[in-house]
Amino acid sequence: MTHPERSSDHRDYQRVPRVVTAMARDERHGVTARPHSHERAQLLYATSGLMRVTTDLGVWILPPRRALFIPPGVVHYWTSIGTVTMRTIYIEADAVRQYGDACRVIEVSALLRQLILALLEEPIEYPMPGRGEHLAMLILSELEAAETVPIAIPWPRDRRLVAVCAAIVADPGSTRTIEDHAADVGASARTLIRLFPQETGLHYRQWVQQVHLAEAFGRLAQGHSVGAIAAALGYASPSAFTAMFRRILGRTPQHYLTEWRTPVQAE
Missing domain, CATH: 1.10.10.60 (Homeodomain-like)
Structure with a gap:
């Protein structure tokens, strides 16, 4: 299966033969996504704007420099509050099993932010070996070291x-x-x-x-x-x-x- 160089459709990122992929998507204020889930884990992140994310188990408000880790298969939807510049990543399920099956908010360090933006400069199916692969491994390392923020609204x-x-x-x-x-x-x-x-x-x-x-x-x-x-x-x-x-x-x-x-x- 071939994949586009870049896409704002999350479905194009779920079966790419790469451990980590990055998607850019911009949304105007007040947009609400339909409830959905992913085959991969998602780090839902926006460099500007706010997002409210909802699952059956909780609600989270995400300002810039905060991201929500969503395990594979978790049904969720989000609403944009203000203009949102979403810069999110998808990760193969096997690479994040140690994080369990619960959503959690993490601090997005300056390094993690720049790594995500750098991966977005690569095609979805970036060459291997190469820059994209190195960025992906650094993202996983930085994610493992990220601080969890104890903010959640259990529903x-x-x-x-x-x-x-x-x-x-x-x-x-x-x-x-x-x-x-x-x-x-x-x-x-x-x-x-x-x-x-x-x-x-x-x-x-x-x-x-x-x-x-x-x-x-x-x-x-x-x-x-x-x-x-x-x-x-x-x-x-x-x-x-x-x-x-x-x-x-x-x-x-x-x-x-x-x-x-x-x-x-x-x-």
């Missing part, structure tokens, strides 16, 4: 909890209590509190904090100040929001704000 299956979670995600700065949500879905607050860890693995407040972190990352990537983010998410002060952020991630939001304001090499 429930119970219809009452789904309604509550959808309402929280739609308005993450809302001051509504769990009692308010319980009244909306015809359940008691005690029932919802019990269901959260059963359905998501997180207690109610922990789950809400994950929503806040995801929202904060998106706003930080758009250049919002820490004070503005804290106010939008309903925190009493920027210091209270920063304390929550640092307790979970080990870094302050100011750290990421400074990092994302640092210019990167143009593509």
